[in-house]
Structures are given as structure tokens and as C-alpha cells.
Amino acid sequence: MPGIDDALMGQVRSRFAQVDECPQQGPRVFFENAGGALTLNSVVKTSTDYAAIPDNQGRDNVGSHELVRVINKAKDDMRVFMNAVGGQFFVGESGTELLFRLIMNACLGTARGGKVLGSTLEHPATRSACDRWAAIAGQEHVLIKHDDATGTVTADGYAEKVTSDTVVATILHTSPVTGMSVDVAACAKAIRAKAPECIIIVDGIQHAAHGGMDLEKYDVDGYVISPYKVFSRHGYGVAWISDRLNAVPHNNLINGPEDNWEMGTRDTGSYATLSDVVDYFEWLGDAVGGGSTRREKFDAAAEAIKAQETVLTDAMIHGTGNLRGLKDLEAVSIIGGVDNPAREGLVSMTVNGVASADVVKRLNEEGIRTHLRKADHYSGNILDPLNLDGCIRVSMCHYNSVQEVAKFLAVMNETYG
Ligand SMILES: Cc1ncc(COP(=O)(O)O)c(C=O)c1O
Secondary structure (H helix, E strand, O other): OOOOOHHHHHHHHHOEOOOOEEOOOEEOEEOEOOOOOOOEHHHHHHHHHHHOOOOOOOOOOHHHHHHHHHHHHHHHHHHHHOOOOOOEEEEEOOHHHHHHHHHHHHHHOOOOOOEEEEEOOOOHHHHHHHHHHHHHOOOEEEEEOOEOOOOEOOHHHHHHHOOOOEEEEEEEOEOOOOOEEOOHHHHHHHHHHHOOOOEEEEEOOOOHHHOOOOHHHHOOOEEEEOHHHOOOOOOOEEEEEOHHHHOOOOOOOOOOOOOOOOOOOOOHHHHHHHHHHHHHHHHHHHHOOOOOOHHHHHHHHHHHHHHHHHHHHHHHHHEEOOEEOHHHOOOEEEOOOOOOOOEOOEEEEEEOOEOHHHHHHHHHHOOEEOEEEEOOOOOHHHHHHHOOOEEEEEEOOOOOOHHHHHHHHHHHHHHHO
């Protein structure tokens, strides 16, 4: 399927801030989207507008009523965008904080002696939370080993390890180190086949910018995203929880509403920017000719995003114009293999005989921003089994162009070819 054409790409890029320029560095190609995607201009404006408002929610005045309306609208928008039936959306301090909180409550709210199932693919946000709270709740944390060759984990892996006493399970939707996605619906199905009541919590933080989320299909109980990684801004995370997870005991104010999971006064502006993000996906779906309902447009946007990201990663790996791709540079190795259908806009690689930090530095000098992943507490789970002390992560989004990939490949060919 073709990616986003030049005319539409111009419109797409005009909607984002700092798309080809960094205020510190000047012109640059942004291939650090897994560290934080570009921000929509609409989000920048909304954040400024709401920062000026002194009113609080829950008062009987027109200013306050408007804030509550905006929050409710954002929740409704997210519900359609992520196809969530039942349950509720709420915001927290960050994606990590929300994952910890959901997992803590899930462990504490389920049977002692049960099992908490996850995988070695996971980001430490879920893995550390399970490690800590399973122990405190008197449960055993069981880990499925991910496949080093493909950089992902499968439903078969879950099917093999799940037991009828699995009370909590975690799934990483997309790895921020390998860039490979996981079939969440299939994993959840495998878990529910043996443990139908299991509380399943998904880390969707790396996946969200790729669109196409469908919570009803996934049949899970918690799904967490970090808005700065999906075209909004820093400072908060968003969670959806099912009715089942909602009912689990959790921190709350005495005599307060039982289903409140939010801790204190919310930033209305943060909610308002979620509506901006949803509007953007809807606009993109419309622009690529996608259907009449909002869901159809979100699906069309996700398809267009996938197609464009595939064009970009194919160009990066196989080459474009007369530039050789990464697979043809002898010194370069690509994590997760050359042709991997699970890849979501991200290529992690190493250059034989060159420290990954030096490659990132060299690319930076040429105005191409990538990121060094070290075998530390964030990425050691992926890099240690591969005997790597680091890798270069090149993470793209649908607003990146083949011309930008060509700039990257020109430097790679010239320096390491
Ligand atoms: C998959 C995944 N989970 C969790 C996190 C942590 O997110 P945050 O720093 O927004 O809490 C990240 C951050 O990159 C991530 O990619």
C-alpha cells in the first residue's frame, strides 16, 4: 500500500510544531519519536489557553461548567478513538505511574498465592511493578521469555505459561527498543482461555502513535498511554480501566465517589489536548478518504500511518534512490531481523566496531536526531541476551518523509558504508 503522498504530507507536517527545526540546533531530522513524538500545533495553543484559566472544576459558575464539559468531551473522544466499551478513562502523573498504580491495585485486589504473568519484552514500568507488587501481595511473578531473533513475544508464549490461577497479566503492545508489536487480542485470548477472570493490563505507550487501538477487540482490563508519545505534551499519562478493574479497591477519599481513580485536581488543559489528538486522527482519516463514521476514520488513519511507516522503514532498510539501505551496509546489524512484519516505524541497529554512542553523535552532527539505548535498567532485557552494550534507535512517525530517510542513509553510507 502506498504511503502518504507529497501533497498530504505537506498538510500533515504543517500541523506539527518543530517538524524540521530544533530551537537549539536549527534544521534537523527528527528520528527520536519513540522518545517523544512531535507536538501538534493545536496542542501547543490549547495548552497555552488553558494555562491562563484560574477556575477549578466542580463549582457552580460558567467557567467551571465549561472545564467539566471539556473533560467529559475528552473522555468521550478517547472512548471512540480507542473503541472502549464500559469502564472509564482518567489521567495520572505519567504512563509509568499509572501502570504501577493499576498493577499494584490489581495484585492487591486478587487472590494471594495466585500468579502474575508478564514477559521479558516488557518495559520496566510494568515489569518492575509486577515484581514488587506480586511479592507484596503474596503472588508469584512468572515471565515468558521473548524471542531474541524477532524481538517480540507471541500468544503461544502466553498460552504456554498461563495457568488457571493467573490473577494478573501484563502485555507490552509495542517494544520501544526493538520496535516490534505484539498481538494483544491474541495474547489476551490465550490468557482468558485458562484464566477467564484474570486482570489484563496493557502498556500501550509505544504503540499509541501508530493508531488503530481497539479495546473492545483486545478484551483487556487496563490500557495506558503517555500523551507526549502521541502528539500531545508531557506532564501526564492516560489510563482506561474496565468495569472489573474499576471495582478493585484503590486509593480514594473517605466518602468520595467510589469510582474516582484520579488523585486530586485535574489539569483541564491536559484533557483538552486529548481532544486535539483525537481530532487530528479524525482529520487524517478523512484526508485519506476513510468512511463516514468516526471509527471508520480512525481506522483509515491507522492504515495510512502503517503504510507510511512501512514505506519509511523499507526505505531505511532496503535503500532509496541510489543510496544503499542498512541491510546492505556490511558493518550494520538490525535488531529483530530485516523483514519483520511486527515492525512499527522503528529500526534499532548496531555498527560493528563502532560504539553506538559515537554513531548517535555522528548523526547528530549532521542534524539527524536518533537515540542511544544502553544495556541499562531500561533496555538491558533486550540487549543483554544479544550480548550488546548498546544500540542506535531510529524511530520514525508517519510525518517523516523518505527525503529525511535519504539524509540519514547518506550519512550512514558515507561514514560506515
Ligand atoms: C513501552 C513503554 N512503557 C513505558 C514507558 C514509560 O513512559 P513514561 O516515561 O511516559 O512514564 C515508555 C517510555 O518510553 C515506553 O516506551
